Amino acid sequence: MERTLLGSTFLFTFLFVSLGICLAGIIFRIARWFAVDTGPEAGFIPVKKRVSAVLKGTAAALFSLKFLKIFKVLFFDLLLQSRILKTSLSRWIMHFSIFFGFMMLLLMHALDEIITKRLFPGYFPTLDPFQFLRNLFGVMVIVGVGIAVYRRLRYRGPMLITRYTDRYAVALLAVIIVSGFLEESSKMISESSFNRMMSGYFSACEPHDETALKAFWSREYGSVFPTMKFRITPELLARGKKLSEESCASCHADTRTAFISYPAAGFMKPFALSLSKSRAEVWLYYIHVLACFIGLAYLPFSKFFHLITDPLTLLVNGISDKKKVNPLTAMPRRAMELDACTECGTCSRYCSVAPVFRMLQNTEILPMHKLRTVKRLASGKDMDSAELQIISEGAFICTTCFKCTEVCPAGINLQDQWLASRELLSETGHPLPHVWLKKFNASEWSDRMRYFEASWKEADAGKERYYNLTDDSNVFAPCIQCQTCTNVCPVVAARTDPKDAVDITPHKIMNLLRLGLHDLALGSRMVWDCTTCYQCQENCPQGIKVTDIIYELKNRAYEHFKKIDRTAEINEDPC
Amino acid sequence: MALPKSHNYDPKHVFDIMVIGSGIAGMAASLFSVNRKLSTVQAGSVGGTLFASGLFDLMAIHPVEEKRVWADPWEAIAALRKQGSLHPYARISDDAIQSAFEEIASFLSSAGMAYRFEKNRNLPVITSMGTIKHTYCVPESMWHGVEAYNEKAPCLIIDFNGLREFSGRQISSTLREEWPGLRAVRISFPDTEGLNEVHPVHLAQALELSAVRESLAARIQPEIREARYAGFPAVLGIKKTAAICAHLEKLLGIPVFEIPMMPASVPGFRLKEIFDSVLPPKGLLRLIDKRVESVARLDNGNFILNIGGPDQEQFIQARGVILATGRFMGKGLLSDRKGIYEPLFHLPLHQPESRISWHHERFLDPSGHPINSAGVEVDDSFRAVDGTGKTIYDNLFIAGSILAHQDWMRMKCGSGLAIATAYAAVNAFINNFMNKSDRITA
Numbered sequence A: 001m002e003r004t005l006l007g008s009t010f011l012f013t014f015l016f017v018s019l020g021i022c023l024a025g026i027i028f029r030i031a032r033w034f035a036v037d038t039g040p041e042a043g044f045i046p047v048k049k050r051v052s053a054v055l056k057g058t059a060a061a062l063f064s065l066k067f068l069k070i071f072k073v074l075f076f077d078l079l080l081q082s083r084i085l086k087t088s089l090s091r092w093i094m095h096f097s098i099f100f101g102f103m104m105l106l107l108m109h110a111l112d113e114i115i116t117k118r119l120f121p122g123y124f125p126t127l128d129p130f131q132f133l134r135n136l137f138g139v140m141v142i143v144g145v146g147i148a149v150y151r152r153l154r155y156r157g158p159m160l161i162t163r164y165t166d167r168y169a170v171a172l173l174a175v176i177i178v179s180g181f182l183e184e185s186s187k188m189i190s191e192s193s194f195n196r197m198m199s200g201y202f203s204a205c206e207p208h209d210e211t212a213l214k215a216f217w218s219r220e221y222g223s224v225f226p227t228m229k230f231r232i233t234p235e236l237l238a239r240g241k242k243l244s245e246e247s248c249a250s251c252h253a254d255t256r257t258a259f260i261s262y263p264a265a266g267f268m269k270p271f272a273l274s275l276s277k278s279r280a281e282v283w284l285y286y287i288h289v290l291a292c293f294i295g296l297a298y299l300p301f302s303k304f305f306h307l308i309t310d311p312l313t314l315l316v317n318g319i320s321d322k323k324k325v326n327p328l329t330a331m332p333r334r335a336m337e338l339d340a341c342t343e344c345g346t347c348s349r350y351c352s353v354a355p356v357f358r359m360l361q362n363t364e365i366l367p368m369h370k371l372r373t374v375k376r377l378a379s380g381k382d383m384d385s386a387e388l389q390i391i392s393e394g395a396f397i398c399t400t401c402f403k404c405t406e407v408c409p410a411g412i413n414l415q416d417q418w419l420a421s422r423e424l425l426s427e428t429g430h431p432l433p434h435v436w437l438k439k440f441n442a443s444e445w446s447d448r449m450r451y452f453e454a455s456w457k458e459a460d461a462g463k464e465r466y467y468n469l470t471d472d473s474n475v476f477a478p479c480i481q482c483q484t485c486t487n488v489c490p491v492v493a494a495r496t497d498p499k500d501a502v503d504i505t506p507h508k509i510m511n512l513l514r515l516g517l518h519d520l521a522l523g524s525r526m527v528w529d530c531t532t533c534y535q536c537q538e539n540c541p542q543g544i545k546v547t548d549i550i551y552e553l554k555n556r557a558y559e560h561f562k563k564i565d566r567t568a569e570i571n572e573d574p575c
Numbered sequence B: 001m002a003l004p005k006s007h008n009y010d011p012k013h014v015f016d017i018m019v020i021g022s023g024i025a026g027m028a029a030s031l032f033s034v035n036r037k038l039s040t041v042q043a044g045s046v047g048g049t050l051f052a053s054g055l056f057d058l059m060a061i062h063p064v065e066e067k068r069v070w071a072d073p074w075e076a077i078a079a080l081r082k083q084g085s086l087h088p089y090a091r092i093s094d095d096a097i098q099s100a101f102e103e104i105a106s107f108l109s110s111a112g113m114a115y116r117f118e119k120n121r122n123l124p125v126i127t128s129m130g131t132i133k134h135t136y137c138v139p140e141s142m143w144h145g146v147e148a149y150n151e152k153a154p155c156l157i158i159d160f161n162g163l164r165e166f167s168g169r170q171i172s173s174t175l176r177e178e179w180p181g182l183r184a185v186r187i188s189f190p191d192t193e194g195l196n197e198v199h200p201v202h203l204a205q206a207l208e209l210s211a212v213r214e215s216l217a218a219r220i221q222p223e224i225r226e227a228r229y230a231g232f233p234a235v236l237g238i239k240k241t242a243a244i245c246a247h248l249e250k251l252l253g254i255p256v257f258e259i260p261m262m263p264a265s266v267p268g269f270r271l272k273e274i275f276d277s278v279l280p281p282k283g284l285l286r287l288i289d290k291r292v293e294s295v296a297r298l299d300n301g302n303f304i305l306n307i308g309g310p311d312q313e314q315f316i317q318a319r320g321v322i323l324a325t326g327r328f329m330g331k332g333l334l335s336d337r338k339g340i341y342e343p344l345f346h347l348p349l350h351q352p353e354s355r356i357s358w359h360h361e362r363f364l365d366p367s368g369h370p371i372n373s374a375g376v377e378v379d380d381s382f383r384a385v386d387g388t389g390k391t392i393y394d395n396l397f398i399a400g401s402i403l404a405h406q407d408w409m410r411m412k413c414g415s416g417l418a419i420a421t422a423y424a425a426v427n428a429f430i431n432n433f434m435n436k437s438d439r440i441t442a
C-alpha cells in the first residue's frame, strides 16, 4: 500500500469532502450573522444594508491607522491570550497549551508539505528538531486537555457546564493526538515498515550488512524484528552504526527524541509481531488522518468554531468604540459574538450580582446562561410567558457593571448584548419590572391588588422571607411628617417634568404606612425610582429607616405585582 | 485638638469629654469643647438642629401665664432671677450668656452663616404664618426683613407654585393693617412648571447655580414696581447663602431677605451642614447617627459609653460627659405608666406627681403644662443633683432642653437656653472638674 497521502484517492476524496463541508459550514454560519435579528433595531435594517455596513466598516478599519491596535490585539489577545491570563493562570496554562500545541501541530505537521518544507528545505518528519517538537506539541495538547477534563470533573456547578459539544471536542482532540503518537510508535517497531524503507533506500555491500543495520536499529532505535534471530556483537553494532549513518541518518534522527512515542514503542514490543502483521501502523495512520478530516468537517458546527469567531470578535471589539454602537453593524456583530461564546464561565465567575443567584436560584442572572438564552431568543425559539418572565427577572437584576465584558476572553461586548436583549424583551411584552410597573399608578395597583388578593393569599402563605420592617409599626410610628426625607431626596428633586414627577414622596409613604395603607405605597413611583442613596435615612430626625423601608417595599411590590401583571389584560377593570 | 489616628474606638483611649446629643445644645457644647482644646467626642442623630428655624431665641416671653412679650431679653432674664425662678438662666450671668452667643455667632459667621443681633433688643421677624416673632439673633439673610418691618417699607413677598408650607398671600393679609405696603406675588420657580409640589431644600440646592438665580430674577423683575424690599421663603441656598443674597440683590436692584419657614427648614439644614462639616476638622470625633445605648462608670470615675446597638458595639471612655439629649422628641426623656424617666443615667427628675397632673385641664392653657417644665435639676455647675440637692456625679454635666424648670417653647428661649447652658456646662467641666479634680487627667 502506498504510504503517502498524495497517492491515495480515498483519502483525497475524504479530504475534499471534509474541506467542502467545512467551508460551506463556515459560510453558512457567517451568513447567518447577517440574518439574525438582535436588539432594538431588529427587523428595521435590511440584510443588504447590514452587509454593506460591515464591508464598509471592515475596509475603513483596514485602511485606517489602527494598525497598532490591530497588532496589539493579534499579539497580546490572540497569540499570548492575555485576556485569559488576566483572570486565571491555571486556565491560561490549560488553554495556551491546547492552543499552542494544536496550532503548531496543524501548521508544522499537518501542513508540513505546504509550510514546513518551504521554510526548512532539509525538513523531514523523522528528523530533529521536528520529531522532538511534534512530541512536545502533542504533549502540550494532552496536558491542556487533561487539565480541562480535570477541571470539569472536579467542579460541577452553574459556573462551568459540560455539554456534548465539549465532550465531542475533547474526544476528537484525544483521538487525533493519541492515534498520532501510537502511529509513530507502531512504525518504530514495525518490521514491515523497516523492510520497506530498507528496500527503498538501502543497498547492502556485504552479506551481513542487513543484519548489522537491523541489529543496530533494534538496539538503538527500538525497532523490533520478531522473525529474526541474531547474536549482537560489538562488531556487528559498529558496522550497523556506520551503515545507518551512511544510509538512514539523512532522514532519521535518533528515535529517542520522540520522547513519548519511543517509550510507548517500548511498551508495544511484546505485541510487535501481531501489530506488524496486522499492519497496525497503517490503520493507526488512517484513524489519525481521518479523525483530522472529521474534525475539519465538524469545525464550523463545534466548539472549534471559536477558532474563527473569537479572533474576529477580539479584533472587531478591539478596534471599535464600545461606547458608540453603530446600529447598522451592531446586529451582525452581536450574532457573531453569540457564536464566539465558548461558555467558559469566566463572566459568571466575575458577575457582581452572582450572589443574588445564590439567593434566587434563577440561572438567568448568570451572564453565561443569559447569553445562551439571548442566543435562543435571537434564533426565534418560542418561549412561554413564564419562561420570559424568569428571563426578564434575571435581566433586571443585572446592574450592567461592565465586569463581564471586561473579563470575557473572547472579547464579547456583553454589556451591549444585555442592553439589546432587554429591549427585545420589552418588545415581546416582558419589559423590566420598573417599566411595567408604570403601567398603572399607585391607586390602580392597589385596586388590582385587592382584586387579586384572594387568589394569592393561599399560594403565598408563609412564603414571605425577607420582610420585616414594613409590618412593624414601631418602625415608622415615630414619623412626625416633617418632610425632611422628601426635602433631601435627590429623586424628587430631579423629577422636574410633571409627567414624570414622583407621585408619592417619601414622607407621604411613611404616612401611608402609618395609616396602614401599604398597598398604596407599593405602587408608588418613589419606591421604583429610589436610588437608595440613603439621604432620607441619614437625615431623618427621628431615626426612621426610610431607605430600608422603601427598598423593602420595592421587593414586596415586585413579588406581588408580577403575579397581577400577567392577568392584567384579561381583567382590564377590576373595580 | 487633633484626634489620634489610631484611636479606632479603643475603649482604653480616654477622651476629655463626651457630648451626648446633637441638637443645638450638643452642637454648641462640642464647639465650646473643641475651642477649649478638649479632646471631644459626640454622638447623636441629626435631631433637633434640623427643626431649628435658624433664629436663636434668647428670651421673649415671661411669665408664660401672662404671655408678656419683652422687648429687651435681658430684662426678661433679670425678672426671672428677681422672682427666684429656678430657670437655668438664673444660674448663668448675663456676661456668660452674651459670651456664649458671641462665640457661636463668630463660629457660624466664619463658616459662612453670619448672624446679627442687637445688644439689648429682641428683633421682630415675620414668620411664614404672617405673625411676628420676637427673637434675639437672626441670620444675616433675614436681616433686611427686620429693617423692612421696622420701616414698614413697600415690600414684595415672593412665593412659589407648589411650595406648600409658605403663602405670601397669607402673610400680606395677616399684616395688612399694620403694614399696608406689603404685597405678595406667586410665581413658578424655574424648571418646576406644572409640578404639584416643590420642596424647600431642592429649591435651595437649585439656587446655588447662578443661571437659576438669573432666570428667577427675570421672573420677579416685572413684579417689583414700587417695592423697596423683596422677601423670599428661606430657600436662598444652602452653602452660599450670603453670595446668593448679594447676587439676587444685584439682579433685582433692591435688598432681599428670607422669611423663616415651618420646621424642618432650610436654615436648620444649613446649621446641620456647618456643624457636620466644620466641627470634625477642628478635632471633634463625631459619631454620626450613633446613639449612646448605655453608660457605665469605672472605679476611677471615668465613664464608659456603649455606642450603637448590640451588633456593632463600640466603647468610648471619657473623663466627663455633657448630657444634651433633649426632652421627649430627642428621646432624652422617656415616659411609661409610672412617669417620666431619663434612660441613660437614670437621673432623678423634677416632674409632676402623677400622670394626671402632667397637663392642665385646658389643652391650650396659656401657662403651659407642668410636664413642660419637667427635667433634670442641676447645681450651679450644671451637674445633675438628686432630690436633696446633692451632686450625683462630679463629672456629669447637663445642657439644653432636658433641664428642668423651663418651658422654652412658650418662653421663646430654646436656642439661647441650649447655647448658654452648653457654655456654662463646658466651662464648669474645665474650671470645677478638670482643673480641680485630683484624679489623673493626663
Ligand SMILES: Cc1cc2nc3c(=O)[nH]c(=O)nc-3n(C[C@H](O)[C@H](O)[C@H](O)COP(=O)(O)OP(=O)(O)OC[C@H]3O[C@@H](n4cnc5c(N)ncnc54)[C@H](O)[C@@H]3O)c2cc1C
Pocket (backbone or CB within 6 Å): B020, B021, B022, B023, B024, B025, B026, B043, B044, B045, B046, B047, B048, B049, B051, B052, B053, B054, B055, B056, B057, B058, B263, B290, B291, B292, B293, B324, B325, B326, B327, B329, B330, B331, B332, B344, B399, B400, B401, B402, B408, B412, B413, B414, B415, B416, B417, B418
Ligand atoms: C419645631 C421646633 C422649632 C424651633 N424653633 C426655634 C426657634 O425659632 N428659635 C429657637 O431659638 N429655638 C427653636 N427651637 C429649639 C431648638 O432648636 C432646640 O431644639 C431646643 O433648644 C432643644 O435643644 P437640645 O439640643 O437640648 O435638644 P434636642 O434638639 O431635642 O436634641 C437632643 C439630641 O439628643 C440626641 N439624643 C437623645 N438621646 C440620645 C442618646 N441616647 N444617644 C445619643 N444621642 C441622643 C437626639 O438624637 C438629639 O440629637 C425649635 C425646636 C423645634 C422642635
